[in-house]
Amino acid sequence: MKRDLDIRVVIVEDDETIREGYAFLIGNTAGYKIAGTYASCEDALKKIEHDDPDVILLDVELPGISGIDALPKFKKLLPDTHILILTVYEQELLIFRALGSGAAGYLTKNTPPEKIVAAIHEVMEGGGPMSAHIARMVISSFKRNDSTPLTRRETEILEQIATGKSRKRIADELFIDLETVKSHIKNIYHKLDVHSKADAIKAAKDNKFI
Amino acid sequence: MKRDLDIRVVIVEDDETIREGYAFLIGNTAGYKIAGTYASCEDALKKIEHDDPDVILLDVELPGISGIDALPKFKKLLPDTHILILTVYEQELLIFRALGSGAAGYLTKNTPPEKIVAAIHEVMEGGGPMSAHIARMVISSFKRNDSTPLTRRETEILEQIATGKSRKRIADELFIDLETVKSHIKNIYHKLDVHSKADAIKAAKDNKFI
């Protein structure tokens, strides 16, 4: 069990002005303590274990190893430390890669300082702080297309196909005949203008039909 | 183009105390206007078009049609209106269904009133407000398991299989022999202790290996 004193924060950020700015701000907030600051992931990975941080503020665009590539390494070194991504980039690919690698939050650099402190607090309380625009993108990634050409049953069957099940198995699980499943699949292929499982799945996912 | 005056808010919530409480709060905040309040989705669906709302606060546990089932209907009636889910439930299934149906945000009922107003503002600015715990669950849904038994290549091939591609096609796209792909698949099956595509995909997804 750790001391329940200050929240220990480490900053990994190459721009000295920004780094020292954040450090000053956080270090002077009651309840927070700067446990270390680094200009590169290489430096940080060598010494961060001694800092014993609760939260890491991690930049993604860094010279040498990028923050996004270093994320799994930090996670391996400090499995219980929360990592907050801090970046100017709002690219979907980057965001989902970061979250997939175990980031606990994703903030853009235009986030006002007091919100950053609030985000650190939030992440310690089990939250997942995100900048507004990021949150919207994350939510959008779940949204289905409601103007699908597929019927309910066709959508259901295509979802089953996307799990890798055979037509026979789908038929059994839906309590319908194999021939019925084949009919549905033929209709799906016609509607999506494809000629294979893989293409149907891709077309449907691209269009958020499934 | 709409008037850029007050933000028009509709509340759909069966508990009168809560409903009127929110209505009073929001109605008395500068820049916001209550365009309508309803105790059920049935009522709301009939009249909501005349309210011309910018944002709907929607409860999920309602008598009759649930908020979650009504969500697509509201979306159809008012495609440009933002819908904020307001509920006590924090079940993953419910959350992802709501977001999949087009909810722009998801708040729990313990959210302090001023945060609800802030969330309405945020959603109008293109954000995706979520309660802390919800946001964490959403983020967690992206997180991969880093202690996978699968090698990099095996993971890559299983990902391809999960897209419905045939072994031959995977071999071609990865510039390796069909027999090599078969070998990898055999190894994957052994490691995951399964005997089919579908089971491998399920096991891998359940464990977040892919």
Added chain:
DNA sequence: GCACAAATCACCCGCCTGGGGGTAATAGGC
């Protein structure tokens, strides 16, 4: 009540895929 869409089942065909049994050479990382 009628029309149209959705869902169901049927039988045809040819070809390739999928799952499982082995074995083994070469590269790359610690």
Added chain:
DNA sequence: GCCTATTACCCCCAGGCGGGTGATTTGTGC
């Protein structure tokens, strides 16, 4: 220098998959 990841090859055979055509029933909308 060793281990494992990656690559590749041999065998077998059941059954799946994609495509064509047609027919029946259920149900929702106007």
